[in-house]
Amino acid sequence: MYLLQGVVLSLLAATSAASPVQDVFPRQSGAGYSLKQPPLTTPWTDKVGTDPWPEYPRPQLQRPHWQNLNGVWGYQNASGLNAVQSPPFGQQLGQEVLVPSCLESGLSGIQGSYTLYSWFSNSFKVPSDWKNQKVLLNFDAVDYEATVFVNGKKAGFHRGGYFRFTVDVTQYVKIGQENELLVFVHDPTDDGDFVIPIGKQTLHPSHIFYTPCSGIWQSAWLEAAPQNHITQLDLAANMDGQVNVTVHTSAMNVTSNVLVTVHDNGKVLKTHSGPSNRPFQFNVESPELWSPDSPKLYNVTVKLGNDKVQSYTGFRTIEKGKVNGVVRPMLNGEFVFMFGTLDQGFWPDGIYTPPTKEAMIYDLKVLKSLGFNMVRKHIKVETELFYQACDEIGLLVIQDMPSLRPSQSKTNPADCSSSPILPNADQQIEFDRQLDLLINQFKSFPSIATWVIYNEGWGQITDYHPEIELTERVKQLDPTRLVDSVTGWYDHGAGDFSDNHHYANPQCGTPFYSINSSPYDETRIGFQGEFGGVGNNVSIEHLWNVQEAINTINQTYEIDETIDAWNYRSHMLLGELEDQVKRFACSGGVWTQTTDVEGEVNGLITYDRRLKRVDEDQWKSDIQALYDAAAARSNATTSTL
Numbered sequence: 001m002y003l004l005q006g007v008v009l010s011l012l013a014a015t016s017a018a019s020p021v022q023d024v025f026p027r028q029s030g031a032g033y034s035l036k037q038p039p040l041t042t043p044w045t046d047k048v049g050t051d052p053w054p055e056y057p058r059p060q061l062q063r064p065h066w067q068n069l070n071g072v073w074g075y076q077n078a079s080g081l082n083a084v085q086s087p088p089f090g091q092q093l094g095q096e097v098l099v100p101s102c103l104e105s106g107l108s109g110i111q112g113s114y115t116l117y118s119w120f121s122n123s124f125k126v127p128s129d130w131k132n133q134k135v136l137l138n139f140d141a142v143d144y145e146a147t148v149f150v151n152g153k154k155a156g157f158h159r160g161g162y163f164r165f166t167v168d169v170t171q172y173v174k175i176g177q178e179n180e181l182l183v184f185v186h187d188p189t190d191d192g193d194f195v196i197p198i199g200k201q202t203l204h205p206s207h208i209f210y211t212p213c214s215g216i217w218q219s220a221w222l223e224a225a226p227q228n229h230i231t232q233l234d235l236a237a238n239m240d241g242q243v244n245v246t247v248h249t250s251a252m253n254v255t256s257n258v259l260v261t262v263h264d265n266g267k268v269l270k271t272h273s274g275p276s277n278r279p280f281q282f283n284v285e286s287p288e289l290w291s292p293d294s295p296k297l298y299n300v301t302v303k304l305g306n307d308k309v310q311s312y313t314g315f316r317t318i319e320k321g322k323v324n325g326v327v328r329p330m331l332n333g334e335f336v337f338m339f340g341t342l343d344q345g346f347w348p349d350g351i352y353t354p355p356t357k358e359a360m361i362y363d364l365k366v367l368k369s370l371g372f373n374m375v376r377k378h379i380k381v382e383t384e385l386f387y388q389a390c391d392e393i394g395l396l397v398i399q400d401m402p403s404l405r406p407s408q409s410k411t412n413p414a415d416c417s418s419s420p421i422l423p424n425a426d427q428q429i430e431f432d433r434q435l436d437l438l439i440n441q442f443k444s445f446p447s448i449a450t451w452v453i454y455n456e457g458w459g460q461i462t463d464y465h466p467e468i469e470l471t472e473r474v475k476q477l478d479p480t481r482l483v484d485s486v487t488g489w490y491d492h493g494a495g496d497f498s499d500n501h502h503y504a505n506p507q508c509g510t511p512f513y514s515i516n517s518s519p520y521d522e523t524r525i526g527f528q529g530e531f532g533g534v535g536n537n538v539s540i541e542h543l544w545n546v547q548e549a550i551n552t553i554n555q556t557y558e559i560d561e562t563i564d565a566w567n568y569r570s571h572m573l574l575g576e577l578e579d580q581v582k583r584f585a586c587s588g589g590v591w592t593q594t595t596d597v598e599g600e601v602n603g604l605i606t607y608d609r610r611l612k613r614v615d616e617d618q619w620k621s622d623i624q625a626l627y628d629a630a631a632a633r634s635n636a637t638t639s640t641l
């Protein structure tokens, strides 16, 4: 019910130009926004409208009173970092933009490039029944730095393009009146000497690096909360029915009593009380376990004084074990062969922002229907609704930390040689801090099974091996998951995986390997972090219609002339992996990739999501054969490590 309320409020906020109260700021009429035709559309491009992402955005800490600020905002390109010193208070900005979106996307209505500095404006009304409550302003992701002003005062600052931040704006807002919101955003991406977490974004897109995303690219919203309220809820539940809880509160040095209730379809299974701001545990008798085959979830409510939030969890245990003498990933005490795709989460109309929730889930449903039990979220972080969908559909997630610049990225014009741009000491500290943000925000989603720290050496300093201490750091923050410290390239023995990348054919847990990969290490899980990547060009109506991108199609690892040839090659490569599962120590793999992205034409689906290359029956049976081969290797003694 309150979801509806949020939608209604957001519609009011976006459309009502006149206001009965005196203090009215110039607000955006919405009339200046229109979709810019992107180089390629999806079936959802035209369905976005001016009320994007109406869903409640925080599934594991839901409060009843909220207001969605998504919609049409004011926008202005700024000249540089100094602009933040003179905010355009009380002015109507020159252009209009859709929030959330990437400024580089058609959906934004801007479709700009080099949008390094920008202003966003909006206004909002705080309902009078929020009086005496805290008013919290949430941004689910702003790439890269955001400075937030409310009614002419600086209210907050955040750095890190993939994570939620909450600004307590109580002292700046006027209840029942219009409040002016201005946000200054600085997003350098890979400009100059900046070395920041960017994943596949670049100001100079080519081949496997793509259009960047700047600005407010996930939901912006407002909520009311009691004075002392829950700020973060850590929930972990395992196959023995044990539940670990930490209820972080705004009064972080005060210990109050919290009440946790676990429900199943309206029935109370367990109520337990414990202290705030400290971990505590309790047990639920014989819970139904969560797995990709049976993604059972339980609702959880947590009460702290007047603050009552809704959440959920799933009971499952992920660990390393030895089965028939081979080190394996274990889910609920059994070897789970984790098989998924490289899932980059790029969209031709929205770049980093899926056009709609339905569009986002479409990709996941295609994977699930083919029999994949996992998805590798590749050097990008999604809205929490993505992880909730994985929890509900039953897809394990391997979650990558967004990487720093790829290491070979500075080209010397004199001789065209490349040299690495690696983080300096401060940039490394900032990377480490943002890795903490990733783990802390997402560690309560049951589907996430593994954290990845580095991909193919990008931003990975190789002379002192930072992944060794970072692996310890991740394990301390989250002891309930596996860590794949380096997926591909420079392995120095850290973490739970011996992970190889090889194209097109796999070399998974095998006694043979190639340049850039390490020999299989039998003390860890043998894994094929990437393989496949076979391409098939398509007609122009399915292609990212940008000439520079089309010119790089010929760099795809392998081009198969027809879709039949592409399915034949896929069948051969999946068969080769199956053979490695039977003979060697292969515990899972990642097929490149879910969809085409810009000039890369190697998806199961094209970039516009309008054409599936997969021969569905063939893929289903090839994927099932992998699980069968794995099951045949796990019929004897099992022990956990």
Ligand SMILES: *[C@@H]1O[C@H](CO)[C@@H](O)[C@H](O)[C@H]1NC(C)=O
Residues within 6 Å of the ligand: 077, 078, 079, 110, 111, 112, 113, 114, 115, 116
């Ligand atoms: C923003 O300004 C920068 C430099 O001032 C310019 O390069 C860029 O094209 C502008 N972008 C837009 C979308 O106006």
Ligand SMILES: *[C@@H]1O[C@H](CO)[C@@H](O)[C@H](O)[C@H]1NC(C)=O
Residues within 6 Å of the ligand: 236, 237, 238, 242, 243, 244, 281, 480
């Ligand atoms: C809960 O915490 C204890 C102690 O830190 C740990 O041994 C146990 O595995 C944890 N259980 C879950 C479900 O995370």
Ligand SMILES: *[C@@H]1O[C@H](CO)[C@@H](O)[C@H](O)[C@H]1NC(C)=O
Residues within 6 Å of the ligand: 252, 253
């Ligand atoms: C909480 O305690 C820590 C040290 O124990 C102190 O540094 C901090 O200022 C306190 N915070 C508040 C809000 O009182």
Ligand SMILES: *[C@@H]1O[C@H](CO)[C@@H](O)[C@H](O)[C@H]1NC(C)=O
Residues within 6 Å of the ligand: 263, 264, 265, 266, 297, 298, 299
């Ligand atoms: C959890 O709560 C939601 C909405 O309140 C409800 O639709 C769902 O059925 C509940 N699930 C369980 C397992 O109780």
Ligand SMILES: *[C@@H]1O[C@H](CO)[C@@H](O)[C@H](O)[C@H]1NC(C)=O
Residues within 6 Å of the ligand: 550, 551, 552, 554, 555
């Ligand atoms: C790929 O195509 C581009 C432009 O179409 C061309 O300049 C380049 O030489 C080609 N590269 C290869 C490896 O064929």
Ligand SMILES: *[C@@H]1O[C@H](CO)[C@@H](O)[C@H](O)[C@H]1NC(C)=O
Residues within 6 Å of the ligand: 537, 538, 539, 540, 543, 550, 553, 554
């Ligand atoms: C791929 O198809 C596009 C559109 O038909 C064409 O322009 C391009 O040259 C093709 N590239 C390759 C490598 O086949």
Ligand SMILES: *[C@@H]1O[C@H](CO)[C@@H](O)[C@H](O)[C@H]1NC(C)=O
Residues within 6 Å of the ligand: 632, 633, 635, 636
């Ligand atoms: C276990 O699997 C192996 C093949 O990997 C087979 O030879 C053996 O008979 C199986 N053992 C049992 C008890 O099923």
